[in-house]
Amino acid sequence: MLLLENIPLAPLTTIRIGGPAKYFVEAGNIGEVQEAVVFASSRDLPLFVLGGGSNLVVADAGWPGLVLKIAIPGIDWQGRHDEDGRVLFDVGAGESWDKFVSRSVMDRCAGIECLSGIPGSVGGTPVQNVGAYGQEVSETIASVLVLDLKDGQVRELCREACEFSYRSSIFNSTERERFIVLRVTYALAPEGKPHITYADLKRHFEGRETPPDLAETREAVRYIRALKGMLIVPGDADCQSAGSFFKNPVLSEEQHEDLKKRAAARGLSVPSYPALETRKKVSAAWLVEHSGFAKGFGSERVRISSKHALAIVNRGGATAADVLALKEQIQHRVQEIWGIRLEPEPVLLGF
Numbered sequence: 001m002l003l004l005e006n007i008p009l010a011p012l013t014t015i016r017i018g019g020p021a022k023y024f025v026e027a028g029n030i031g032e033v034q035e036a037v038v039f040a041s042s043r044d045l046p047l048f049v050l051g052g053g054s055n056l057v058v059a060d061a062g063w064p065g066l067v068l069k070i071a072i073p074g075i076d077w078q079g080r081h082d083e084d085g086r087v088l089f090d091v092g093a094g095e096s097w098d099k100f101v102s103r104s105v106m107d108r109c110a111g112i113e114c115l116s117g118i119p120g121s122v123g124g125t126p127v128q129n130v131g132a133y134g135q136e137v138s139e140t141i142a143s144v145l146v147l148d149l150k151d152g153q154v155r156e157l158c159r160e161a162c163e164f165s166y167r168s169s170i171f172n173s174t175e176r177e178r179f180i181v182l183r184v185t186y187a188l189a190p191e192g193k194p195h196i197t198y199a200d201l202k203r204h205f206e207g208r209e210t211p212p213d214l215a216e217t218r219e220a221v222r223y224i225r226a227l228k229g230m231l232i233v234p235g236d237a238d239c240q241s242a243g244s245f246f247k248n249p250v251l252s253e254e255q256h257e258d259l260k261k262r263a264a265a266r267g268l269s270v271p272s273y274p275a276l277e278t279r280k281k282v283s284a285a286w287l288v289e290h291s292g293f294a295k296g297f298g299s300e301r302v303r304i305s306s307k308h309a310l311a312i313v314n315r316g317g318a319t320a321a322d323v324l325a326l327k328e329q330i331q332h333r334v335q336e337i338w339g340i341r342l343e344p345e346p347v348l349l350g351f
């Protein structure tokens with residue numbers, strides 16, 4: 001285990017913001033993860049587990065403990081199938097998520113093609129039950145190999161034990177900070193068809209005589225994400241963000257009716273998207289834009305993306321304090337107008 005001190009964290013995040021970590025370890029195998037955990041425990045240091053840094057905002061003061069970057073590699077198939085005939089891929093938590101999606105598409109295995117272009121590493125996907133364009137990883141995760149910090153044991157959790165829900169799992173809710181994800185096993189459908197249910201994808205392929213294959217679907221998703229500034233493209237100022245900053249709210253029937261009444265009073269109607277409406281989810285982007293925050297709103301240093309209402313962008317020289325101030329301004333105004341509290345999606349570290 002190579003232990004480093006006072007390592008800047010901003011370059012390890014996609015928003016390029018944040019102070020240093022007092023201690024830093026990059027672990028390439030399970031043994032190094034365990035060694036780093038023992039070190040942090042022996043020094044009574046707060047521990048933060050870092051993946052791809054794509055869903056993270058670090059405080060300007062940094063992190064006073066140990067940052068443990070999980071860099072466990074490997075995409076292993078070895079011809080394994082589950083009882084339903086799906087191909088089982090065992091993937092290291094440190095692997096690039098989009099690299100794995102690309103591999104699955106090349107192997108003609110369906111189930112995660114609509115999650116193309118999402119930055120970050122594999123280990124982060126079960127934590128927030130990553131989802132986009134009509135798919136969520138919980139639909140394909142078979143099990144998660146973890147280090148249990150309660151007793152130091154490595155154990156395998158089945159899908160049901162992870163208690164997945166919208167952008168949630170035990171890893172970021174009931175058992176937050178208990179487990180470190182080491183590897184994830186996904187069950188994908190061999191020769192499966194792409195999942196074309198999301199409105200943007202349907203529009204993209206409208207008028208085609210033949211249905212798209214997995215590779216075409218992957219490219220379409222990446223193209224659409226790029227248009228929205230949600231694909232990491234070097235040189236694109238709208239890409240220096242933590243992705244979608246707010247979750248789509250999940251409302252009760254009563255809250256949903258209240259929202260529709262508030263909208264009607266303003267001469268508006270709440271947009272209905274089949275992918276959201278099934279769980280009474282509403283578009284956070286619609287709420288933001290109809291609260292006075294147009295794309296591009298903000299200052300020279302930090303603003304809402306010119307391509308996507310949910311991305312807060314570091315235009316250069318922005319601080320974490322700048323980002324939080326804009327976040328809170330948006331939250332306050334949305335709650336004032338619509339009676340809904342927007343919940344941030346990124347992890348806020350060190351605040």
